[in-house]
Amino acid sequence: MTAAAAVPAESDAPARVARLSYFFPAHDEEANLEGLVAEALETLPSLADTFEIIAVDDGSKDRTAEIADRLAAEHPDVVRVVHHPVNRGYGGALRSGFEASRYELLAFTDGDRQFRVADLGRLTARLQAEDHPDVVVGYRIRRADPFVRIVYARTYKLANRIFFGLRVRDVDCAAKLFRREALEGVRVESGGAFLSAELLIKIRNLDRSVVEVGIPHYPRTAGSPTGAKPSVIWRAVKDFWGLRLRLWAARERTLRRGRPILGA
Ligand SMILES: Nc1nc2c(ncn2[C@@H]2O[C@H](COP(=O)(O)OP(=O)(O)O)[C@@H](O)[C@H]2O)c(=O)[nH]1
Numbered sequence: 001m002t003a004a005a006a007v008p009a010e011s012d013a014p015a016r017v018a019r020l021s022y023f024f025p026a027h028d029e030e031a032n033l034e035g036l037v038a039e040a041l042e043t044l045p046s047l048a049d050t051f052e053i054i055a056v057d058d059g060s061k062d063r064t065a066e067i068a069d070r071l072a073a074e075h076p077d078v079v080r081v082v083h084h085p086v087n088r089g090y091g092g093a094l095r096s097g098f099e100a101s102r103y104e105l106l107a108f109t110d111g112d113r114q115f116r117v118a119d120l121g122r123l124t125a126r127l128q129a130e131d132h133p134d135v136v137v138g139y140r141i142r143r144a145d146p147f148v149r150i151v152y153a154r155t156y157k158l159a160n161r162i163f164f165g166l167r168v169r170d171v172d173c174a175a176k177l178f179r180r181e182a183l184e185g186v187r188v189e190s191g192g193a194f195l196s197a198e199l200l201i202k203i204r205n206l207d208r209s210v211v212e213v214g215i216p217h218y219p220r221t222a223g224s225p226t227g228a229k230p231s232v233i234w235r236a237v238k239d240f241w242g243l244r245l246r247l248w249a250a251r252e253r254t255l256r257r258g259r260p261i262l263g264a
């Protein structure tokens with residue numbers, strides 16, 4: 001989606017960065033949380049000189065909140081938790097992750113262990129390639145989800161392309177890396193799953209460069225997926241059309257709506 005066509009998708013630039021905030025949304029992820037934080041604690045020292053791990057507990061009803069608080073108490077310098085007393089939705093959880101992040105580079109994955117933390121190295125390496133992109137987004141090399149999800153995803157991708165001109169291979173791939181400057185001045189409105197697309201649409205509108213890198217994806221082995229619940233899809237459809245119609249009606253005003261993604 002940028003003028004980066006001449007640059008190879010994978011990069012052999014060094015993956016190590018100075019300071020990285022890594023966050024993930026967790027909604028009823030008691031079976032994944034501890035393992036994911038352990039994986040991050042083991043991996044991130046080889047990817048960043050300084051890092052923080054932020055779990056966003058989005059009104060979980062299982063033991064996610066309690067486990068997250070314990071992990072933060074055990075690793076006070078590096079593990080932090082944001083709690084939402086009431087569930088806000090995927091986009092709301094990502095927003096809290098962005099707002100809580102303190103470092104110059106911000107990365108997230110999902111909290112369900114469908115990505116390996118070590119694979120964020122593919123994103124950090126690409127960020128440090130010669131063309132110096134502002135944002136690196138993953139695309140799932142072989143998506144490990146049921147067929148029906150792949151059909152939904154294709155339709156969604158096409159709709160984003162037609163109605164927003166968004167040309168990314170995998171809009172919803174939950175492995176993304178941002179330079180803080182790339183997020184400055186970006187305001188978002190969605191609280192649901194449309195946030196990932198909205199963010200890319202708005203970043204692109206500011207002419208910041210977004211490049212893509214392939215990333216392995218694994219089946220969920222614990223907990224249950226909720227990404228294709230009718231309520232989640234309905235909310236994304238409403239947010240999608242809400243943004244599209246408002247952009248047609250009053251483009252500049254619409255771009256000023258919403259909250260700054262980095263917080264007020
Ligand atoms: N914030 C938030 N996150 C959620 C919600 N439902 C799921 N998640 C998280 O979003 C990530 C992806 O969810 P998942 O159900 O695996 O969706 P899928 O991979 O699209 O099927 C996981 O980290 C979940 O914990 C929700 O209602 N709110």
Ligand SMILES: [Mg+2]
Nearest residue numbers: 110112114225
């Ligand atoms: Mg998942």
